[in-house]
Amino acid sequence: MERIPILRMGNFLLVTIQVDMHDKLALTLQDDLTAKIADVGAKGVLIDISSLEIVDSFIGRTLANIASMARVLDAQTVVVGMQPAVAITLVELGMSLPGIRTALNVESGMEYLKETVIDYRNGEDYDGDSEQD
Template sequence: MDRIPILRMGNFLLVTIQVDMHDRLALTLQDDLTNRISEVGARGVLIDISSLEIVDSFIGRTLANIASMARVLDAQTVVVGMQPAVAITLVELGMSLPGIRTALNVESGMEYLQETAEAGMEIGVYGGDSTED
């Protein structure tokens, strides 16, 4: 069965969705990603959807689920590169994906992930173990 490849870059996982996804493929991606996050102890997930021509409620929900599951596993998710037409349509559809962080492109998405990861590290270094909750 088709799979969407997941790349690892240090503490981060990178996914580029390039195909017109059918629902099962989206669910497989959700499974694969959550597995990989816990396997490698990833701190961030970047999903590039710049080549996606539509995001319907199912794909939108899958993205939201991935973000929530990643958060539970202590990883931040950022969705990058949503096309204007896709964004307009999603809003009209009634989905504003409030739980998802977005960025214009891979570069600013990575910047965001690095910043949040560093912020998390600082607590560990300066605050000591006891302040972590």
Template sequence: MNRIPILRLGQALLVTIQVDMHDELALALEEDLTQKIWATGARGVLIDISALEVVDSFIGRMLHAIASVSRVLDAETVVVGMRPAVAITLVELGLELPGIRTALDVERGMALLRRRDDAEAEGDVERR
């Protein structure tokens, strides 16, 4: 079975979805990603869906689940590069994905994660 590669990029994990997502693939991704976050102690997950043209409610829910699981493991999920048609579909399906950060592209997504890390570091300093 095909699997979606998960790349490590500093403190973050990068997932680029470049094939049509079917349900099995989505479930496998959720599992792999959870394992990988736990194994690497990553602080952020970037999911690049700029090549994704078709979504259904299952994929929408899967993104939500990945974000929730990641948050439990202290990693923030940022979905980047969503296409207009995909965004419209998700909104029409009522899946507005609250709790997931979004960014226009991978670069901005990384910047978002870095800002969060910096903010937390400052907080730690203040606490001490």
């Protein structure tokens, strides 16, 4: 079965969508990614959509779902590399992707993830231990 590969880098999962996704493939990615987050205890997910020539409401919704599911599983998601023409079209379509953190490229996306995860850990030092008692 056709699948989009998910790479693991430490605490983070990286996905580069390089094919024109049909709906079932998008849903498979959503399931695979959610399972993988739980499986490896990932703290961050980076999705690179720079090769996507369009993002329609279905793909937009799938990205939003992935971000929400990841959040529930204690991971942050950042979507990077959206083409300007895609951004213009998405907003005109009526989707501004609220709730999805974006970055212009992979580099700034990784920076964001590292910062959020580090901030989160520092915060956890004070009250995180008590939960385990």
